[in-house]
Amino acid sequence: MAITFDDLPYSIAGDPEAQNTLDAARDANASILAALDHRRAPATGFVVERRVRALGQMGEILLAPWNQGHLELGNHSFGHRDSNDLSLDEFRREVTDGEATIDPMVRKAGRSLRFFRFPYNHVGDTADRREAFETVLRERGYRIAASTIDTSDYLFDAAHEHALTVGDEDMRQRIETAYLDYSRTEIAYYADLNRQVLGCEPPAVMLLHLNRINASVMDRLLEIFQASGYRFASLDEAQAHPAYASSPRFVTKFGPMWGYRWARDQGVKVDGSKEQEPPAWIVSYGKTPTP
Ligand SMILES: [Zn+2]
Numbered sequence: 001m002a003i004t005f006d007d008l009p010y011s012i013a014g015d016p017e018a019q020n021t022l023d024a025a026r027d028a029n030a031s032i033l034a035a036l037d038h039r040r041a042p043a044t045g046f047v048v049e050r051r052v053r054a055l056g057q058m059g060e061i062l063l064a065p066w067n068q069g070h071l072e073l074g075n076h077s078f079g080h081r082d083s084n085d086l087s088l089d090e091f092r093r094e095v096t097d098g099e100a101t102i103d104p105m106v107r108k109a110g111r112s113l114r115f116f117r118f119p120y121n122h123v124g125d126t127a128d129r130r131e132a133f134e135t136v137l138r139e140r141g142y143r144i145a146a147s148t149i150d151t152s153d154y155l156f157d158a159a160h161e162h163a164l165t166v167g168d169e170d171m172r173q174r175i176e177t178a179y180l181d182y183s184r185t186e187i188a189y190y191a192d193l194n195r196q197v198l199g200c201e202p203p204a205v206m207l208l209h210l211n212r213i214n215a216s217v218m219d220r221l222l223e224i225f226q227a228s229g230y231r232f233a234s235l236d237e238a239q240a241h242p243a244y245a246s247s248p249r250f251v252t253k254f255g256p257m258w259g260y261r262w263a264r265d266q267g268v269k270v271d272g273s274k275e276q277e278p279p280a281w282i283v284s285y286g287k288t289p290t291p
Contacts, residue, residue, distance in 0.1 A: 002238035014054030035218035046076035121255030158286030203238035
């Protein structure tokens with residue numbers, strides 16, 4: 001299975017409500033990188049150029065370790081706009097402007113940018129638009145980064161951020177536990193879904209964000225995968241499996257995981273309502289206004 005992080009260098013850098021982002025961004029990156037190193041897990045980090053700029057000089061500095069060894073930088077667009085709202089020209093600009101910092105970095109390291117992940121996993125809301133987007137990406141040497149496991153980590157992170165803001169340590173730990181429990185459930189759910197749809201379990205691709213809840217639990221989260229028998233691979237190795245030979249054809253304006261898309265392509269009926277939702281208390285706590 002492959003681990004991927006979206007919204008590098010830091011998921012809330014540049015957001016109006018984000019405070020003390022420089023320290024938080026540095027600490028979150030350091031913790032996540034240490035856990036990846038400790039578990040010998042390769043990973044791909046998908047960069048939003050707007051968030052790089054929001055951190056000033058620190059932005060590129062934080063990306064440097066992601067451009068070495070088993071780690072790899074990918075493009076997650078310039079401004080994280082929803083491709084459903086973009087013309088083809090606007091989409092092309094989001095891709096090329098998204099390369100501003102990372103393309104020179106990877107070239108200097110003798111590498112190239114190989115993967116693009118669509119914001120919200122919105123890969124094109126009609127067959128024509130999806131094909132046009134794919135052509136733009138192919139011409140620039142990209143493959144689409146798949147996503148097969150999602151734990152709604154951003155919802156847990158919003159709750160975690162609130163607990164940090166109000167200094168409620170008991171609550172923060174309860175949120176972490178709930179997040180790890182839910183991750184366990186989702187990892188098993190998507191493994192079953194993919195097996196049911198494809199008759200085999202291709203290497204999984206875990207979608208995470210570069211945020212503080214992941215920084216806090218990353219070693220424990222990776223341990224869950226190892227305890228479940230998974231072996232860590234790079235995204236490139238994972239997507240070498242024939243299941244990823246082409247992107248799913250099913251067209252939607254939403255951003256479901258690949259298992260649901262494969263199900264539609266294969267004509268396999270699956271009941272998405274069986275997927276457990278994140279706990280309601282997490283969602284509501286994460287929406288509590290900051291005092
Ligand atoms: Zn994103």
